[in-house]
Amino acid sequence: MQRTAELFAIGSELLLGDVLDTNTNYLCKQLTGLGARVCRAVMLPDDVNVIADELRSAAARKRTLLITTGGLGPTEDDQTLKAVAIAFGSELVLNEEAYRMVHERYSQLASEGLVESAEMTEPRKKMAMLPEGAVPIFNPVGTAPAVWLEWQPEHVVLCLPGVPGELKGIWENTLPPLLQRLLGKAYFKLVEVIADLCDESKLAPIVSEASSAHPKVYIKSRASRFGRDVKLKITLSVSSDNREEVDAELNSAVAHIVRLLKENGIKAQVHE
Amino acid sequence: MQRTAELFAIGSELLLGDVLDTNTNYLCKQLTGLGARVCRAVMLPDDVNVIADELRSAAARKRTLLITTGGLGPTEDDQTLKAVAIAFGSELVLNEEAYRMVHERYSQLASEGLVESAEMTEPRKKMAMLPEGAVPIFNPVGTAPAVWLEWQPEHVVLCLPGVPGELKGIWENTLPPLLQRLLGKAYFKLVEVIADLCDESKLAPIVSEASSAHPKVYIKSRASRFGRDVKLKITLSVSSDNREEVDAELNSAVAHIVRLLKENGIKAQVHE
Numbered sequence: 001m002q003r004t005a006e007l008f009a010i011g012s013e014l015l016l017g018d019v020l021d022t023n024t025n026y027l028c029k030q031l032t033g034l035g036a037r038v039c040r041a042v043m044l045p046d047d048v049n050v051i052a053d054e055l056r057s058a059a060a061r062k063r064t065l066l067i068t069t070g071g072l073g074p075t076e077d078d079q080t081l082k083a084v085a086i087a088f089g090s091e092l093v094l095n096e097e098a099y100r101m102v103h104e105r106y107s108q109l110a111s112e113g114l115v116e117s118a119e120m121t122e123p124r125k126k127m128a129m130l131p132e133g134a135v136p137i138f139n140p141v142g143t144a145p146a147v148w149l150e151w152q153p154e155h156v157v158l159c160l161p162g163v164p165g166e167l168k169g170i171w172e173n174t175l176p177p178l179l180q181r182l183l184g185k186a187y188f189k190l191v192e193v194i195a196d197l198c199d200e201s202k203l204a205p206i207v208s209e210a211s212s213a214h215p216k217v218y219i220k221s222r223a224s225r226f227g228r229d230v231k232l233k234i235t236l237s238v239s240s241d242n243r244e245e246v247d248a249e250l251n252s253a254v255a256h257i258v259r260l261l262k263e264n265g266i267k268a269q270v271h272e
Numbered sequence: 273m274q275r276t277a278e279l280f281a282i283g284s285e286l287l288l289g290d291v292l293d294t295n296t297n298y299l300c301k302q303l304t305g306l307g308a309r310v311c312r313a314v315m316l317p318d319d320v321n322v323i324a325d326e327l328r329s330a331a332a333r334k335r336t337l338l339i340t341t342g343g344l345g346p347t348e349d350d351q352t353l354k355a356v357a358i359a360f361g362s363e364l365v366l367n368e369e370a371y372r373m374v375h376e377r378y379s380q381l382a383s384e385g386l387v388e389s390a391e392m393t394e395p396r397k398k399m400a401m402l403p404e405g406a407v408p409i410f411n412p413v414g415t416a417p418a419v420w421l422e423w424q425p426e427h428v429v430l431c432l433p434g435v436p437g438e439l440k441g442i443w444e445n446t447l448p449p450l451l452q453r454l455l456g457k458a459y460f461k462l463v464e465v466i467a468d469l470c471d472e473s474k475l476a477p478i479v480s481e482a483s484s485a486h487p488k489v490y491i492k493s494r495a496s497r498f499g500r501d502v503k504l505k506i507t508l509s510v511s512s513d514n515r516e517e518v519d520a521e522l523n524s525a526v527a528h529i530v531r532l533l534k535e536n537g538i539k540a541q542v543h544e
Contacts, residue, residue: 019297
């Protein structure tokens with residue numbers, strides 16, 4: 001069974017249009033690559049009750065993994081962990097390991113002269129206040145640890161910082177093996193077919209026929225613009241816990257679509 | 273009263289991480305600039321029932337404007353309009369004006385030799401099947417018209433294509449005056465204060481004090497990374513239907529935060 005995930009990009013600056021969210025795309029790519037299905041991604045303001053409500057709804061949908069990005073910093077508007085505590089009926093408590101991590105980072109930054117002192121002020125301590133039962137994950141780039149809370153057996157909420165460099169640093173440093181254990185073994189493969197035409201309406205019956213014949217394969221054509229030398233991209237992808245099935249389904253669907261294109265006089269190139 | 277909006281980015285390719293969604297950021301910027309508040313933005317797969325459910329929930333929240341992006345094309349997986357029809361209890365019917373628009377575009381493309389003929393095939397006709405009562409909006413770039421449905425007085429769902437160039441083409445060609453009428457007169461202003469430090473934890477009490485003193489102003493500091501010559505950005509913004517109030521609130525909050533920074537020995541620059 002394919003595991004499911006939902007994403008929550010948190011920060012009013014996103015909804016003001018002041019910042020382009022690239023974290024969601026990064027996470028979708030990573031999770032898809034791990035064989036999980038991202039069912040939904042939502043962008044929310046810095047409002048603790050709004051965030052808590054959304055988390056509760058997603059939990060009710062029994063997703064394996066909920067990932068929040070943003071709202072872990074030292075300022076008061078950063079309220080993601082409070083929202084997680086509310087949503088999962090726990091309290092924020094000082095987590096000793098998180099405290100040690102934050103302190104260690106500030107000690108290092110102070111020794112490099114990048115901050116004035118390593119003193120654990122209230123705003124710094126705030127980053128070590130975690131929902132009860134949560135585990136901190138070291139942030140090698142910024143200061144706020146990521147947070148992993150298994151709120152129910154095999155159901156995790158993972159809170160990551162919003163600064164893209166921090167998020168990627170934590171991901172690459174720690175997450176793939178932890179997530180692979182949670183998400184199970186699954187395979188994902190995507191193949192692109194580039195069709196030598198710009199008229200998507202002409203592709204419609206072809207995509208439709210191939211989709212019906214290969215219900216396990218997700219086939220999508222993507223319009224770009226009309227013009228000479230413009231080509232249309234068709235992507236075919238499959239997820240499964242069986243690697244042979246992934247390959248067999250995909251190869252058969254690609255062959256089918258290439259044949260249909262050819263029958264309609266359309267040249268095609270396959271990019272694996 | 274500030275009008276509210278919710279956004280729906282539709283397309284499984286987004287959740288696979290295959291495509292970075294830039295439409296949501298574009299729309300957030302535009303709507304914020306028109307004085308509206310974007311409360312939430314969600315990314316959804318090509319699943320007609322999932323989309324319809326999300327639209328219904330947003331409608332129950334009484335938002336003034338719901339905007340969907342994507343899912344208007346000729347292929348069968350493009351199901352946004354069907355979802356709108358389900359959500360608002362109407363049917364898809366052939367809209368004559370939309371038919372004329374689609375036909376006109378294909379006639380033009382055929383005369384330029386970019387498509388084989390202007391014949392209105394089933395996939396092309398699909399783009400003219402609109403929820404009953406909806407009004408098509410001409411697409412000067414692609415073929416599928418945008419769709420404007422006032423499902424309740426002063427409550428609109430607007431469906432835009434997912435190809436960014438088409439979305440922007442329609443927006444710039446048609447939408448600002450229509451939306452200004454729906455959203456009313458409102459003003460938005462944002463000012464950036466660049467603070468000469470990299471330690472956000474030191475800013476926390478300053479942002480907190482200024483926020484409490486100016487509850488109508490949204491004040492947000494944004495972490496970047498630690499390093500020499502790294503500066504922190506604080507954004508201050510206000511929306512109101514009263515232009516003088518916007519200016520007065522914002523000027524006063526900016527002056528306050530600059531004074532607090534100075535008192536803490538932090539240099540600041542203001543960018544309007």
